[in-house]
Amino acid sequence: MMQARPALLDGLNEHMHQHPDGVDDAAWMDVINKMDEVYSRLIDDEVELERKNVELEQSQQFIVSVISSMTDVLIVCDVAGRIERANAALCALVGRTESEILGQPLAILLADEASQAKAAEVSKAAFLGLQAQDVELQLLDRGRQAVPVDARCTPRTAGNGRRAGTVWVGRPMGEIKRAYMELQQTHDALKRTQQQLIHSEKMASLGQLVAGVAHELNNPISFVLGNVHALQRYCERLQTYIEMLDGQQDSEALREQRQRLRIDHVLHDLPSLIDGTLEGASRTADIVNGLKRFSTMDKEEKRVVNLVQVVDRTILWMRRVQPQTVQIHWTPTTTAHVLGSEGQLQQVLTNLLQNAFDAIATAKCSQGLVWITLRQADGRVYIHVADNGAGILPEAMSRVFDPFFTSKPVGKGTGLGLSISYGLIEQHQGVLSVRNRNEGGAEFTIDLPQAPGFSFPRSGGEGV
Numbered sequence: 001m002m003q004a005r006p007a008l009l010d011g012l013n014e015h016m017h018q019h020p021d022g023v024d025d026a027a028w029m030d031v032i033n034k035m036d037e038v039y040s041r042l043i044d045d046e047v048e049l050e051r052k053n054v055e056l057e058q059s060q061q062f063i064v065s066v067i068s069s070m071t072d073v074l075i076v077c078d079v080a081g082r083i084e085r086a087n088a089a090l091c092a093l094v095g096r097t098e099s100e101i102l103g104q105p106l107a108i109l110l111a112d113e114a115s116q117a118k119a120a121e122v123s124k125a126a127f128l129g130l131q132a133q134d135v136e137l138q139l140l141d142r143g144r145q146a147v148p149v150d151a152r153c154t155p156r157t158a159g160n161g162r163r164a165g166t167v168w169v170g171r172p173m174g175e176i177k178r179a180y181m182e183l184q185q186t187h188d189a190l191k192r193t194q195q196q197l198i199h200s201e202k203m204a205s206l207g208q209l210v211a212g213v214a215h216e217l218n219n220p221i222s223f224v225l226g227n228v229h230a231l232q233r234y235c236e237r238l239q240t241y242i243e244m245l246d247g248q249q250d251s252e253a254l255r256e257q258r259q260r261l262r263i264d265h266v267l268h269d270l271p272s273l274i275d276g277t278l279e280g281a282s283r284t285a286d287i288v289n290g291l292k293r294f295s296t297m298d299k300e301e302k303r304v305v306n307l308v309q310v311v312d313r314t315i316l317w318m319r320r321v322q323p324q325t326v327q328i329h330w331t332p333t334t335t336a337h338v339l340g341s342e343g344q345l346q347q348v349l350t351n352l353l354q355n356a357f358d359a360i361a362t363a364k365c366s367q368g369l370v371w372i373t374l375r376q377a378d379g380r381v382y383i384h385v386a387d388n389g390a391g392i393l394p395e396a397m398s399r400v401f402d403p404f405f406t407s408k409p410v411g412k413g414t415g416l417g418l419s420i421s422y423g424l425i426e427q428h429q430g431v432l433s434v435r436n437r438n439e440g441g442a443e444f445t446i447d448l449p450q451a452p453g454f455s456f457p458r459s460g461g462e463g464v
Contacts, residue, residue, distance in 0.1 A: 073139075073149065075168040076156065081106050081123060084165065093172065095142025106168070111138035111146035119153075126155040126166050137170070148173040220280035227277040234270065237261040302428075304451050305345060307336040307381060311372060314349040318357075326360055326368035328353075336374055336381050337451040340428040348424055348432070351417040352385040352444050359389025359442060379450050386443035391436045400434055 073093055076085035082105055086098050094101075094109055101108065106123075107116045115137040122135050132154045138146040151170030158164040241263055244254060258264070315328055338345075353370065360368035365388060373384045392400060401422040425432040430448035437443050 072169055072171045073151075075106065075109075076165065077106055077123070077168070078165040079127075079163060081120075081166075083109075093141055093147065094139065109139055111140045114138075122153045123166050126153050127163050129155065136173070139170075220284045224277050224280035224284070227273045227280070231270075231273055231277070234266045234273075237263065237266055302340050303342075304337050305340055305342045307338055307345065307374065307383065307448075308332045308334070310342060310346050311349060311374065311383070314346050314353065315372070318350065318353045325366070326357060326370060328370045328372065330372040333374055336376065338381055338428065338448045339451045340448070341424075344424045345428070348421040348446065349383070349385070351421045352446075355417065355444075356385060356387035356389060356442075359387055359391070361389075363388075363390035363441075365389065376450060381448045381450050383446040383448075384443055385446075386437060386441060388437075388439070388441040391440060391442050392434065397434070397436075401432070 071089055073090035074085075074087040075083060075090055078084050082103055083101050086101055090109075091098055091101075106119055110116050110119060118135050119137060122133050125133060132152055134150060134152050137149050137151050139149050141147045149170040149172050151168055154167050154169075155163055156165045156167050241257060241261055244257055311330065312332060315330055319328065356370045357368070360370075369388045371384070371386045373386075375382050375384075401418050422432045425446060425448070428448055430446060432444065432446055434442060434444050
């Protein structure tokens with residue numbers, strides 16, 4: 001066109017002086033100007049068309065690159081269910097090139113009649129304008145083996161708004177299952193690590209209680225040993241007396257021996273010695289069972305736990321290791337039941353009491369005080385553990401339950417006690433919170449849901 005314009009104009013100029021009668025030069029100039037305008041318009045349209053062609057090619061290349069880079073399989077079908085487009089992921093899965101499957105029905109990629117029926121049903125629903133559906137189809141892979149694919153079918157419309165076909169997007173279930181298995185393995189490893197961490201912290205707390213528990217065990221064991229020695233002496237006397245009976249001595253000699261060996265006293269004392277021994281053994285067994293419940297790894301299942309008994313046992317153990325200058329004020333209620341793990345709840349209370357003792361020691365109080373109160377309201381059970389120690393610094397309040405955060409000196413604390421306690425209470429569908437008391441010191445509150453079907457008096461025990 002750029003060369004045609006001058007030639008045309010030159011031809012017109014040659015004939016300007018040969019125009020028919022009645023046509024002057026001005027008319028010819030108008031014709032030439034009009035043609036020049038038409039030519040300019042054609043040039044502009046050609047430039048715009050080339051620009052749009054470039055944009056279209058770029059858009060097409062972009063779409064092709066996106067489709068090719070998809071890891072999910074993509075199939076585009078027309079209204080008759082014939083394949084119009086497929087991406088590289090689909091071709092790699094079925095072991096065919098795109099040119100081999102273009103124009104073929106979707107059914108050639110499916111492994112069984114059930115998948116073909118599902119695909120037809122979902123395609124029909126898509127044409128009816130129903131919401132996109134997920135369906136599991138069996139595709140034939142490159143080895144002609146069935147591969148489960150989680151697919152979704154959506155309708156495709158043309159420029160005039162009419163249905164132009166369907167678009168299938170799917171992901172092989174093997175990848176999903178593998179990703180799920182990896183996630184499950186990671187989750188299981190995390191749970192095992194968490195359990196080991198909880199158990200390690202529990203054993204650290206148990207180590208602090210060993211001295212007190214040993215003293216607690218010493219009383220019933222000493223009582224049992226004393227009774228056993230007495231029973232041993234009584235057995236010797238009874239054996240001597242029975243041998244005299246077997247020797248058929250006269251009644252007067254037997255009476256003298258009975259008085260000398262104090263047989264009547266032995267017979268009178270035996271029941272109380274046996275009862276005392278059984279009681280001491282029972283107390284020892286209770287303490288050992290308590291240690292076992294506290295130290296063993298907790299199982300997943302939860303059961304009904306009486307919090308009053310948990311608090312009583314924790315206080316009993318902690319009194320043996322607490323500083324002599326600390327007094328624990330606790331007035332138990334009759335019952336307070338929650339659903340959970342007895343060992344884990346005792347671990348939380350042990351950590352809170354130990355922190356209270358450490359705070360009191362830091363504050364160097366002449367008279368350390370710890371208050372434990374238990375109450376219930378609106379189906380919840382609340383345990384408050386307060387002290388008159390140093391309290392918590394404002395800048396540390398938001399980090400109290402962070403793992404490895406501690407305000408104690410190096411070597412004094414691990415920074416895991418409160419963090420683990422917080423997690424354990426969360427596992428019981430509860431909340432562990434803390435605040436500074438106006439009177440001084442800190443107060444931790446355990447908020448737990450009450451066990452279904454259990455209740456206790458609203459006038460529950462309050463600390464002194």
